[in-house]
Amino acid sequence: MTAMSSGTAAPRASATRRLLRSRRTTVASPILLGIIVVCFIGAWPAVKRSDVTSLSNARMPPGAQAWFGTDLLGRSLAARCILGGAISLAVGIAAAIFSVGLGVVWGSVAAMAGGRVDAIMMRIVDVLFGLPYILLVILLKIGLEGLLRLRLGLGHHATDLVILMLAIGGVSWLTMARVIRARMLTLLAAPFIEAARAIGVSPIGVWRRHLLPNLLDTIIVYAALTVPQAILQESFLSFLGIGVAPPLPSWGNLAADGVAAVNTIESFWWMLVFPCGLLSLTLLCMNALGEGLRDALDPRGDRRA
């Protein structure tokens, strides 16, 4: 716990140094940055091109005319992969932010309220933890769909993505809540919190000024590891046909199309390889980066060394 005794500047600097020294992170971050930049900037021109069908150009292998080849309807696979990447990344990142926010608030409220409120809140987490994960995401998604689309009559595509984001985020906050509560309980027992309370700082002030800065490292590490999880969930759902609905692409439903396009008679391998490769590469880099961050920031340190 050097962060508490000697201010935050020095340990942060050494964490940055440790992060930069790790080979995993130095390889992963530029690749990841490249994928994210290309997907989000390329998404604007890709929106128009990703839905242009041309049956005479269908199933064209990768070449000068179409970098990644074309799909069954002759749409440019490169454009679809870029737009799909933007959608997958956006849903994943938004879901992770939502779930981290929910987890931090839930854990903090439980720890600060204590007593019966704490017991009830954590029992709810226990119960939800005991439920089948992907099942819960699917159920939450169909439930929310009914609520938002039918009852409120919202539009189609955008609502779909928001529902997906809420369903994934609404299930993956449990670990975060547990970790935050445990960290909060140790922090709340520390003398500097007692001192802050003694001079009359309000509970919200205590949380914002004294607890949150000390929780930041934990939050960053878990957020970094939640993003790839959320993207993975999204791709599973889209692969099964429950997530992002065509014609909107996502890496998951592009991969599902790819699996259908590969068989023993003739295989259009590019439809499978590009979305799967991009998705796997992104997740690999995100996990490597997240674990690098954990090794650098985790006060218990050297768990891997």
Added chain:
Amino acid sequence: MIRRIATRLIQLPLLLFVIYSLTFLMIVAVPGNPFQRDGGRAISPVVEQALRERYGMQDNLAFYGRYLQRLFHGDLGRSLQYENWSCNEIIAASLPVSITVGLTAIAIATLGGVTLGILAAIYRHGACDAFALFVSILGVSVPTFVIGAGLLVLFSVTLPVLPVGTWDSPLDLVRPAVTLSLVPLAYILRLTRLGMIEALQSDYVRTARAKGLSESTVIFRHALPNAMPPVLAYLGPASAAAMTGSFVIERVFNIPGMGLHFVNSVLNRDQMLILACVLVYSAILITLNAVVDVAHAWIDPRIRVGGARA
């Protein structure tokens, strides 16, 4: 100990009841009429009324009560999509498939993960450790459908040794089980490696070595048992997840398992089958979690005496 078992036994039906109610809320919130096929002709109100009466779902409240009543008789209802099939029959036909795949996967994961973990801990910072690290990151990052699709292409298109899309010989089990085993393998590998590194640095291992015991005795009799509790704790939820979470694998390899039925029931709005699948899945998961919890307390006296939950 008895109290722990009793608590778990009481919790099981309560949890299932909560899950039933939650699931029910979700499925009645879904837009669309379960009796109306997509793209089909509009159903006449008289026919729909008759169908609803036949399935005992005149209104939501009646449906909720009737279904609950049936559950006490072990009746999971009739499928709305597959006429003449009861949910019990569908699940009885598909659940054994999912369980076979899941348990095979867990067996592979445990064997592979523990072996690799031990090797990585013994030869730390060596080539084996690097390989273990690679496998563990690969296992948690690459989606199972990517690995599944890769294996499918590799062993059917490129190197045709395994049959494709069939489900009648034990050979068909190989690819899905291997694919499904990778995620738990990665976790078991990490847990074993960490536990073994800690154990190998401990005083009792130094004592055992100082006594002149052979290296294999030190590793298998002294270090390994102390590295295993986290792995055992993980095995419960992992086997439940492997048995119930194979939706994607079943889709890729075209296996007639329960995951496929669940996904289809969601897509078809087959409310009865959704309820049945969710309840069976949850019952398996909760039971396994409870068994592991009790077994864990049995093995580790610290938990038994303390009685505190982590």
